[in-house]
Amino acid sequence: MADDKRVGAPSLAGSAKEPLVICDGLVKVFGRLRVLDGLDLAIGVGETFGLVGPNGSGKTTLMRILAGLVRPTAGSVRVLGRRLPDPRVAASLGYMTQLSALYLDLTARENLRFFCSIYGLRGQERERRIAEILARVDLSADADRVVATFSGGMRQRLSLACALVHRPRLALLDEPTVGVDPELRRSFWDYFAQLNREGTTIIVSTHHLDEAARCSRLGLLRFGRLLACGTPHELLAGAGTSDMEAAFLYYAARGRQEEVTA
Ligand SMILES: Nc1ncnc2c1ncn2[C@@H]1O[C@H](COP(=O)(O)OP(=O)(O)OP(=O)(O)O)[C@@H](O)[C@H]1O
Numbered sequence: 550m551a552d553d554k555r556v557g558a559p560s561l562a563g564s565a566k567e568p569l570v571i572c573d574g575l576v577k578v579f580g581r582l583r584v585l586d587g588l589d590l591a592i593g594v595g596e597t598f599g600l601v602g603p604n605g606s607g608k609t610t611l612m613r614i615l616a617g618l619v620r621p622t623a624g625s626v627r628v629l630g631r632r633l634p635d636p637r638v639a640a641s642l643g644y645m646t647q648l649s650a651l652y653l654d655l656t657a658r659e660n661l662r663f664f665c666s667i668y669g670l671r672g673q674e675r676e677r678r679i680a681e682i683l684a685r686v687d688l689s690a691d692a693d694r695v696v697a698t699f700s701g702g703m704r705q706r707l708s709l710a711c712a713l714v715h716r717p718r719l720a721l722l723d724e725p726t727v728g729v730d731p732e733l734r735r736s737f738w739d740y741f742a743q744l745n746r747e748g749t750t751i752i753v754s755t756h757h758l759d760e761a762a763r764c765s766r767l768g769l770l771r772f773g774r775l776l777a778c779g780t781p782h783e784l785l786a787g788a789g790t791s792d793m794e795a796a797f798l799y800y801a802a803r804g805r806q807e808e809v810t811a
C-alpha cells in the first residue's frame with residue numbers, strides 16, 4: 550500500500566528522516582495532578598510502539614495529546630512533521646479510543662459511513678473502503694445490524710475498523726484488545742503486523758505483556774515519564790531477565806527508588 554494513497558498524505562510530506570512523532574518536555578497537569586512530567590519521546594515511521602503502564606499512568610492522556618484532542622500544559626508535540634495543534638494532521642490519524650465511540654442505534658455500516666464523512670471519503674471510494682475493512686475485521690455478514698445487538702468483541706472489531714477505514718498513516722490504538730478473547734487478540738495483532746508492513750505506524754497501549762512483546766519498541770510510562778524505552782529485547786536485557794513481567798516490575802521499582810532519592 551503506497552503512502553500516497555493515504556488520506557491527507559500529500560499535504561504532510563514532512564522530512565523522510567524526521568520521526569513521525571516527537572514529544573519534547575511534555576507536561577500535562579490536571580488540577581493538582583501532574584500526569585505527564587517532562588516526557589520526551591520520538592517514534593519513527595513504521596514502528597509499532599507499545600505504551601505500557603499502570604492504570605492512571607497517563608497512557609490515554611498521551612494518546613489524546615497526540616490526537617490533538619488535549620493540549621499539553623507545557624512542552625511541544627510534532628506529529629507527521631507538524632507542530633500540534635494543526636488541523637491538517639487529523640485526517641492522517643486514526644484514533645481508537647479506550648471507551649467505545651460507536652453509535653449503538655446505527656448499523657456497523659452506518660457507523661463506518663459516519664467516520665468516513667469525518668475523513669472526507671465519499672461515493673464509491675467510501676463504499677469500497679467500508680467493504681474492505683468490514684471483510685478485514687470479519688464483520689461483512691453483520692454490516693447491516695445495529696451495533697446495540699453486537700457482542701463486546703464485535704464492537705471492538707468495529708471500533709478498530711472505524712479507526713482504520715481511511716487508511717491513516719498513524720494509528721493510535723488505546724487498549725484495542727480489552728475484553729477480546731485470546732484467539733481474536735491474536736488476529737488483531739496479526740492484522741497490526743500486516744498494517745505495519747503496509748506502512749502504517751502504530752502506537753498501541755496495552756496491559757497484556759504478550760502483546761508488548763510483539764511491539765518494535767516499548768515505552769514504560771510511570772510517574773509522568775518513560776521509566777524505560779527500547780525494543781522488548783533491550784528492556785529484557787537491561788533488567789537481566791527473560792520474563793517481560795519481571796522486567797516491568799524491575800523498572801517500576803527502579804523508578805520508585807529514583808522518585809524517593811530525587
Ligand atoms: N480530563 C481530566 N480531568 C482530570 N483528571 C484527568 C482527566 N483525564 C485524566 N485525568 C487523570 O489523569 C490520570 C491519567 O489518566 P489516563 O486516563 O491518562 O491514564 P491511563 O494510563 O490511560 O489509565 P488506564 O490504564 O486506567 O486506562 C488519572 O489520574 C486520571 O484520573
Ligand SMILES: [Mg+2]
Nearest residue numbers: 608609647723
Ligand atoms: Mg487509558
